[in-house]
Amino acid sequence: SQTIHQWPATLVQPVGSPLSLECTVEGTSNPNLYWYRQAAGRGLQLLFYSVGIGQISSEVPQNLSASRPQDRQFILSSKKLLLSDSGFYLCARRADYGYTFGSGTRLTVV
């Protein structure tokens, strides 16, 4: 199984509050993992990717950070959310062909 679990499915947070989104994956060990964000009506922006425990590559400077404390766990965090952090956050893993995606977390910052 290449299942990806993301939670929560929806989240409403006030500006300035912290954030923690979790992604866990099943299947083969040491997967390449990715965090994407989809702003309303827009495409997918790659935020972070990880090729192993403790290894994080950031694609764009921003208010967010990522961590990979375990082989199958990928966490997206923020210390203080901004309005512009609102969007649909998708976790993905590299598969034999392309990526497999989780069902996403819709974050609304108010």
Place this chain on the structure above:
Amino acid sequence: GEDVEQSLFLSVREGDSSVINCTYTDSSSTYLYWYKQEPGAGLQLLTYIFSNMDMKQDQRLTVLLNKKDKHLSLRIADTQTGDSAIYFCAVRMDSSYKLIFGSGTRLLVRP
């Protein structure tokens, strides 16, 4: 860096064919993909094509690749209302295994 572009919107009548187009800039990409996103859901891999292929057919889906023009298209035959969704073109960066996505094309199928 790699840039992938798609038209934003396409409207077709049920039963007609749909053609969604995509252009990219990195000629070294080995794999190119089409994903489908239904409302409020994650992305589902529809099909993919290797860069050494010109065409790939999978039931109602036909992918055409023009490497010279860096143009990829997805044709959906006999389009159904259930095909209404956002379709993303994606290109794999071979050096890093990152997928770069286009902005997505919203397909609306009218009854």
